[in-house]
Amino acid sequence: MKIAVGLSGGVDSSVAAVLLKEAGHEVTGVTMKLWKEGRYQGGARDACFGPGEAEDIERAADFARSLGIGYQVFDCAEEYDRAIIHYFRETSLQGLTPNPCVMCNAAMKFGLLPRMARKSGLSFDRFATGHYARIVRTSEGRFAIRRAADAKKDQSYFLYRLSQTQLGETLFPLGDRTKVEVRQLAAARGLAAAEKLDSQDFYSGDKSELVGAPARAGEIVDLAGKVLGHHDGFWHFTVGQRKGIGVFGPEPHYVIRLDACHNRVVVGNRAEAFTREFAVKGLQWSGWSETSEPITCRVKIRSSGEPLGPVTLENGVCRAPGEGLFGVAPGQSAVFYDDDDQIICGGIIA
Numbered sequence: 001m002k003i004a005v006g007l008s009g010g011v012d013s014s015v016a017a018v019l020l021k022e023a024g025h026e027v028t029g030v031t032m033k034l035w036k037e038g039r040y041q042g043g044a045r046d047a048c049f050g051p052g053e054a055e056d057i058e059r060a061a062d063f064a065r066s067l068g069i070g071y072q073v074f075d076c077a078e079e080y081d082r083a084i085i086h087y088f089r090e091t092s093l094q095g096l097t098p099n100p101c102v103m104c105n106a107a108m109k110f111g112l113l114p115r116m117a118r119k120s121g122l123s124f125d126r127f128a129t130g131h132y133a134r135i136v137r138t139s140e141g142r143f144a145i146r147r148a149a150d151a152k153k154d155q156s157y158f159l160y161r162l163s164q165t166q167l168g169e170t171l172f173p174l175g176d177r178t179k180v181e182v183r184q185l186a187a188a189r190g191l192a193a194a195e196k197l198d199s200q201d202f203y204s205g206d207k208s209e210l211v212g213a214p215a216r217a218g219e220i221v222d223l224a225g226k227v228l229g230h231h232d233g234f235w236h237f238t239v240g241q242r243k244g245i246g247v248f249g250p251e252p253h254y255v256i257r258l259d260a261c262h263n264r265v266v267v268g269n270r271a272e273a274f275t276r277e278f279a280v281k282g283l284q285w286s287g288w289s290e291t292s293e294p295i296t297c298r299v300k301i302r303s304s305g306e307p308l309g310p311v312t313l314e315n316g317v318c319r320a321p322g323e324g325l326f327g328v329a330p331g332q333s334a335v336f337y338d339d340d341d342q343i344i345c346g347g348i349i350a
Contacts (some may be wrong), residue, residue, distance in 0.1 A: 001025045001026070001125045001126060002025070002026045002027050002028075002123055002124040002125050002126075003016060003020050003026065003027050003124055003125065003126040003127070003128050003171065004026045004027075004029075004030050004032055004107045004114065004117055004126075004127050004128070004147065005017040005020065005027055005028070005029050005030070005125045005127075005128045005129070005323075006029075006031070006109060006113060006127070006128070006129045006130075007029040007031050007060040007063065007064065008031070008056060008060065008130070008199075009031075009055070009056035009057065009058075009059035009060040009193065009196075010049075010056075010130070010193055010196055010198065010199070011065070011129035011130075011182060011186050011191065011194055011195075011198075012064050012130030012131075012174060012182060012198075013060075014060075014130070014132065014181060014188050014191050015173075015174065015182045015185050015191070016128055016129065016130040016172075016173040017029060017063075017064075017067060017128075017316045017328070018067065018185070018186075018189060018191070019173045019229070020128060020171070020173055021067060023146050025337065027067075027071070027279065028069055028070040028071065028072070028124065029060060029063075029064045029070065029071040029231075030058050030071075030072050030073075030074065030075075030113060030114075030117050030122070031057055031071075031072075031073045031074070032074055032076040032080070032108060032109065032112075032113050033057065033074065033075045033076060033077060034048070034049050034053060034076055034077055034080045035050065035051060035077065036078075036081070036154055037051070037052070037062050039077075040205065040209055041209055042203070042204045042205040043058070043203075043204045043205030043206065044204065045200065045201060045204040045205070046064040046197060046198075046199050046200065046204070046209065047100075047199050047200070047201045047202055047203050047204040048104075048175040048199055048201075048202045048203075049150070049202055049204065050203060050205060051204065052184055052204060052205025052237070057073055058245070059192065059193065059196075060076070060191065061073075063191065063193065064190065064270075067345070069246060070220060071222075072114045072117065072120065072122065074113060074117065076108060076112055076113065076116070078083035078103075079108070083103070083107050083108065084100050084104050084107070084108065085100075085127075085210055087100065087103055088100050088207075088210055088211075089210060089211050090214060091331050092207075092211045092235040093211065093213060093235060093260065093261060094216050094233075094260055094331070095257075095258035095259060095260030095261075095330075096233055096258075096329075096330050096331025097238055097239060097329040097330065097331040097332045097340075098301075098331055098350075099331070099333050100202050101119065101202050101303075102157075102158050102161060102333050103161070103317065103329055104202070105158055105159055105161065105162065106162055106163075106166075106347040108229060109129065110127065110129075110162055110170060110171060111166070112168045113127075113328035114127045114169070114305060125169075125219075126169055126170065126171050127169055127170055127171070128170065128171040128172070128173060129170075129172065130173075130174055130181070130327050131155045131158075131172050131174070131175075132148035132150055132153040132154055132155045132172070132174055132175060133145055133146070133147065133148050133154065133155050133156040133159055133161065133175050134147070134148060134149075134156075134172060134175035134176065135167055135170060135171075135172060135175070136342065137285055137288075138165060138288075139341075140289060142164065142286075142288075142289070143164050143167035143168055143178075143286075143287075144167075144286055144288075144342050144343060145159050145160065145162070145167065145286055145287070145342065145343045145344040146163060146175075146287075146323075146340065146342045147337070147341040147342075148172075148174070148175050148176075149175065149176045149177065149303055150177070150178040150179055151306070152179070153178070153179045156304075156335070156343060157300050157302075157303045157333065157335050157346075159305060159332065159343075160284060160285050160286060160335045160343050160345070160346035161346065162286075167286075176310065178251065183195075190322055191263055193240055197346070203256040204268055208233070208235070208236060211233075211235050212292040213233060213235065215232040215233055216217045216232065216233050216234075216243055216263055217230060217231070217232055217263075217264075218230065218231050218232075218233070218234060218262075218263035218264055218265070219231075219263075219264050219313055220245065220246065220247050220264070220265045220267060221264055221265070221266055221267070222266070222267060222268060223256065223266060223268050228247040228249075228253070228267065229245075229246050229247040230246075231246065231265055234258045234259070234260060234263055234264065235258075237255050237258060237265050238255060238328070238329065239251070239255050239256065239257060239258065239273075239327055239328070240254060240255060240273060240326060240327020240328035240329060241254065241255040242254050242255075242319040243329065245265075247267060247269060250336060251269055251270075252269070252270065252271055253267040253269070254267060254268060254327070254342050255267055255273075256268045256270070256273055257330075257335075263340045270326075271323070273326055273327055274324040274325065274326050275320070275324045275325055276319065276320055276322075276323075276325075277317060277318065277319050277320070277324075278328050278334075278349055278350070279311075279317050279318075279320055279332075279349075279350040280316050280317070280318055280334045280346075280347040280349060280350060281316065281347055281350040282347045282348050283316060283345045283346070283347040284345060284346055285344070285345045285348060286314025286342075286344065286345055286346070287336070287341040287342040287343055287344055288344045290345075292314070292315055293314070294309075294312050294313070294314040295312065295313045295314070296309075296310050296312055297309060297310065297311060297312075297313060297336045297337060297338055298310060298311065298335070298336070298337045298338075299311050299313075299318060299320075299325075299334055299335065299336050299337070300330075300335045301325055301327070301328055301329070301332060301333075301334050301349065302327070302332060307337045307341075308325060309318075311344075312345075313336055316347070318336075328349060329349060330349050330350060331348065331349065332348075332349050333346055333347065333348060333349070334346060334347060334348075334349050
């Protein structure tokens with residue numbers, strides 16, 4: 001089988017390519033070039049988007065040569081800026097919490113990149129990455145994303161927007177392996193990326209640079225509207241945030257919501273940061289066919305941690321019993337899982 005592997009220069013994509021080549025497949029490495037010099041400043045952090053990309057591409061090219069596979073780089077910088085950075089900027093300025101990695105996977109990594117590769121004349125049957133997730137076939141014949149064997153590294157949350165067509169053409173060779181095993185495989189084969197640290201964020205610099213808005217003085221208020229402090233831009237804050245808010249009291253303050261219309265940051269105590277009901281728009285159905293019937297399931301409202309529940313999803317409304325869920329942030333994704341750790345559907349918290 002001919003397989004194109006998305007190479008990032010890191011250990012995960014490198015091991016994915018090695019495993020596929022050792023299994024007898026014809027492997028070619030492909031990489032998206034996202035950074036354009038002079039457009040943004042960036043920083044020193046290791047991230048998907050930043051000036052350190054040139055080193056990552058060089059590392060990926062060296063790896064491809066050592067493995068004896070073809071390698072191509074595709075310049076996606078303009079498309080990335082129009083699609084992902086624009087989305088990040090507009091979402092932030094609406095007082096919402098963006099999730100650029102979710103959008104990038106569906107639109108860029110599993111969308112634009114394989115399309116550009118095929119348009120260039122590269123022929124392949126499957127597209128593979130080093131993501132920690134699994135693709136399974138349901139009894140209905142649908143493709144479903146299942147959480148990875150390594151729960152701590154599971155990346156299924158970021159992949160829920162992939163279409164049935166995309167899932168049918170995709171391979172995740174690391175889905176049944178742990179990160180420890182992957183690093184051990186890399187070390188045993190002498191891969192240069194064996195000890196490379198994982199990227200921790202999507203942007204290497206200050207994200208305010210991507211928002212590109214001038215400082216805008218505003219108020220930090222409690223739920224009753226009492227002014228507790230001031231800020232220079234609501235987009236610097238995130239719902240659920242506790243540290244770095246800049247107001248003090250007898251108990252910790254948490255960001256409850258961002259009021260973009262009035263340039264206010266609303267804070268409260270921890271109990272006030274829980275939500276028992278919220279709407280989810282633009283549901284993308286994955287392992288299950290779309291239904292209006294109530295579903296008892298679990299949900300992730302952020303990428304880290306385990307799915308929470310049980311919750312009920314009905315007609316785009318999620319209801320959580322008891323005290324509810326902490327730090328539900330409009331703009332973020334809510335991804336719903338069944339008892340087999342398969343994604344039912346996901347959408348944007350409204």
